Amino acid sequence: MSxxxxxxxxxxxxMHKIKAEEKIEPKDWMPExxxxxxxxxxxxxxxxxxxxxxxxxxxxxxxxxxxxxxILLSKIQDxxxxxxxxxxxxxxxxxxxxxxxxALQSGQxxxxxxxxxxxxxxxxxGAIGWLVDGAAIVNQVSLQRTSYGPxxxxxxxICKEESFHQRQGYDIMLSLVNGTPAQKAMAQDSLNRFYWPxxxxxGPHDSESAHSAKxxxxxxxxxxxxxxxxxxxxxxxxxxxxLGLEHPDKELKWNxxxxxxxxxxxxxxxxxxxxxxNGHCNRQRLEHHIxxxxxxxxxxxxxxxxxxxxxxxxxxxx
Amino acid sequence: xxxxxxxxFEVFIRxxxxxxxxxxxxxxxxxxxxxxxYARDVYTRRSEGVSIWVVKSADICASQEDDAENFFDPNxxxxxxxxxxxxxxxxxxxx
Ligand SMILES: [Fe+2]
Ligand SMILES: [Fe+2]
Ligand SMILES: [Fe+2]
Numbered sequence: 001m002s003x004x005x006x007x008x009x010x011x012x013x014x015m016h017k018i019k020a021e022e023k024i025e026p027k028d029w030m031p032e033x034x035x036x037x038x039x040x041x042x043x044x045x046x047x048x049x050x051x052x053x054x055x056x057x058x059x060x061x062x063x064x065x066x067x068x069x070x071i072l073l074s075k076i077q078d079x080x081x082x083x084x085x086x087x088x089x090x091x092x093x094x095x096x097x098x099x100x101x102x103a104l105q106s107g108q109x110x111x112x113x114x115x116x117x118x119x120x121x122x123x124x125x126g127a128i129g130w131l132v133d134g135a136a137i138v139n140q141v142s143l144q145r146t147s148y149g150p151x152x153x154x155x156x157x158i159c160k161e162e163s164f165h166q167r168q169g170y171d172i173m174l175s176l177v178n179g180t181p182a183q184k185a186m187a188q189d190s191l192n193r194f195y196w197p198x199x200x201x202x203g204p205h206d207s208e209s210a211h212s213a214k215x216x217x218x219x220x221x222x223x224x225x226x227x228x229x230x231x232x233x234x235x236x237x238x239x240x241x242x243l244g245l246e247h248p249d250k251e252l253k254w255n256x257x258x259x260x261x262x263x264x265x266x267x268x269x270x271x272x273x274x275x276x277x278n279g280h281c282n283r284q285r286l287e288h289h290i291x292x293x294x295x296x297x298x299x300x301x302x303x304x305x306x307x308x309x310x311x312x313x314x315x316x317x318x
Numbered sequence: 319x320x321x322x323x324x325x326x327f328e329v330f331i332r333x334x335x336x337x338x339x340x341x342x343x344x345x346x347x348x349x350x351x352x353x354x355x356y357a358r359d360v361y362t363r364r365s366e367g368v369s370i371w372v373v374k375s376a377d378i379c380a381s382q383e384d385d386a387e388n389f390f391d392p393n394x395x396x397x398x399x400x401x402x403x404x405x406x407x408x409x410x411x412x413x
Contacts, residue, residue, distance in 0.1 A: 023336030025369070071398045078399075134413065149336050163401035166413050171404045235413075242410050 018219050023149035026092040034218050037211065038148055039093050040109075041220060043100045046086035047111035049079045051104075051285050055119035056128060064122060071168050072125060078161050085157055089150040105290050107277070112136075114197050116279030123176055123183075123190030129169015131191075131198040131236070137162045138232045139202065147219035170239065177243045188245050195236075195248040200271045202229035233261050326375040327353040331367035339371050347372075 010029045017024060024030055053076050060076070063069035087097055103109035114132055119125065140162065143155045176187035203209055203225040215221040233252075240247050251264035273279070324346035330339035342361050347353035353372040362370065381389055397403050406413070 017335075025332075025335060067398075070396070074396060074399050152336060153338060163413065164399060164403070167401055167404035167406060168398070170406065170410065170413065174406075239410050239413070242407070 018147055021219075023152060024147055025149045033214070034220070035093050037215060037218070038151065038220060039090055039095050041211075041215070042086055042090040042093075042148075042151055043095070043103070044110050044112075046083050046090060046100070047104045047109060048115065049083035049086060051111045051115045051289065052132075053079050054285055054288055055115060055117075055281075056125060058119055059122065059125050062122070063125075068125075068172070075129065075165050075168060078165065082158050082161070085154040086151075089148075089154045092150045101293065105286060105293070107286065110275070111285075112201055113271070113274040113279060114201050115285060116274050116281045117193070117197050118280050120193075121186050121190060122172070123186040124194065126169050126172030126176060126187065127190035127194040129165050129167075130173055130239070131169070131194050132201070133162060133165040133169060134236065135198045135201045135232050137166060138228050138235075142223045142228060143221075145219075145222045151220075173243055177245065184245075187243065191240065191243075191245050192248050196266060196270075197274075199229055199233070199266055200274075202226070202232070204268070204271070230260055233263050237261055324348060327357075327372045328375050328378060329353075329357040329361055330371040330373070331357075331361060332369040332371075333367050335368055339369065342366075344375060350374075 011031060014024070014028070014030060014034075017028075024034075056072060056076050056079075060069060060072060063072055087100060090100060091097060100109065104111065114135075119128065137159065140155050140159050144152060144159060146152045146155065173187050173191075176183045206212055206224045206226045209225055212221065212224060216224065237247065237252065249264045251262070253262050255262045274282070277283075325348075326344055327347050327350075328344045329342050331342050332339045345353065345356050345360060347356050350372055354370055357370050357372055361367070393399075
């Protein structure tokens with residue numbers, strides 16, 4: 001048998017597993033493009049968790065109470081953990097942590113562009129937890145059924161932790177809308193600024209999405225960008241209403257026939273601009289990541305030195 | 319007895335693709351390869367698994383149960399890490 005036939009037989013077996021809803025595990029044969037596609041998506045997801053700590057971390061010293069501060073700190077810790085779960089899942093595909101960090105810092109790898117928007121007020125901590133984590137949850141719930149085992153298990157673990165993130169955000173919004181007129185105005189302003197970018201988190205329309213078709217066939221993605229976005233629009237509408245805030249989408253209208261809300265069009269020019277690196281905070285986010293990485297070098301060096309010393313001691317004792 | 323010279327291995331089995339490997343027990347063996355075969359023979363006689371991991375018991379570093387109170391203590395007083403800590407009205411309680 002020629003190696004070409006051999007590969008196509010492997011590919012057939014691979015597709016057979018995918019069709020049967022079986023998971024692909026690290027040591028299984030997989031098409032090179034499946035591996036690459038997964039590395040791109042999982043590492044991008046990991047980078048998003050890590051970069052996403054910055055806008056919230058920025059408010060730790062300005063939380064309005066010790067209770068809110070402890071909650072925010074806990075949420076940010078979770079995001080660091082999510083980054084770890086995801087980097088580890090990507091590493092099972094044969095890429096190293098260093099390579100991924102390098103790709104992030106050189107701008108070659110992307111992260112969710114939502115984190116290139118600045119967090120300006122305490123209300124933004126509410127809007128981010130409620131809307132940004134909310135949108136992430138819609139996506140992540142769907143990804144629990146992704147075809148790659150380690151990614152799927154990571155998503156299951158993450159989803160268990162995310163619910164608290166969204167609820168603490170909504171809880172902040174509730175306090176603000178029940179406060180002074182100025183506080184309610186702050187909540188409205190945060191909603192206005194984060195609603196549309198949250199919708200953009202689901203990516204371009206299905207008709208424009210470069211990676212979608214293959215990802216769906218391989219079951220890396222289980223639902224399309226537009227379907228997931230629709231879910232989020234539908235569930236958010238009543239949450240906005242309950243807060244007594246004005247909906248940022250003036251064209252939002254219940255469509256009885258579809259059983260979904262119809263909505264206004266996203267500003268795609270803004271979307272592409274932010275992805276291209278021209279968002280408010282793109283440069284700042286990467287610079288901060290690089291700075292933190294470099295300033296942490298002494299810890300890595302100390303660990304290596306300690307390890308070398310222990311080895312030497314052991315060798316001496318032996 | 320010769321048996322004492324054999325190393326102890328811990329056995330982990332994935333019962334189905336997509337699930338985590340789970341600890342099922344241990345066994346004595348000469349090396350990793352043999353441990354895998356023994357594990358297959360003693361732990362998967364009834365199709366209990368699709369994949370086996372064996373790890374030298376000596377390579378496992380475990381937290382001490384006796385010390386659990388101190389070890390896990392920092393996480394015990396943080397009820398706000400749980401979704402149920404946030405009392406949301408029924409209308410929006412499904413998040
Ligand atoms: Fe997260
Ligand atoms: Fe989160
Ligand atoms: Fe996330």
